[in-house]
Amino acid sequence: MSEERQADVQALSGTDTRVYEAVAVLAVDDRTATVEEIVHATDLPEEAVRHSLGTLAEAGWLRADGAAYAVGRHDWSVER
Template identity: 60%
Template structure:
């Protein structure tokens, strides 16, 4: 179940990528790979690997190279 996702179980890179996607989402922006690379300072290959992992495991949803948060039962507030 998605409610069992625990951000503390993610690697540091995966958590960093997830946080960047969440921050973009709360600002109403789409999360493109280049935006996540820019925000995190991580190498593009690391970001792509994390985006794929997070998508495959239901943390994120991907659509045409744009990433959004997957289903979750908690709030995200980055203001």
């Protein structure tokens, strides 16, 4: 995915946005998010979460960290 498209949050589907936000909430506390935590936080089916995680990781929005996920590289910060 190009840098331009990655920077455009409007390119994300509603499911992808919900999954990304669930991971980002934990990132504020320097935590990674497991699939189970994301399913619980989003109330989405596990299959949809796993598909979205793959899409987001492939695009660079998220990165796999063992069995969990973290926010990928970006040039903005989250204020506490």
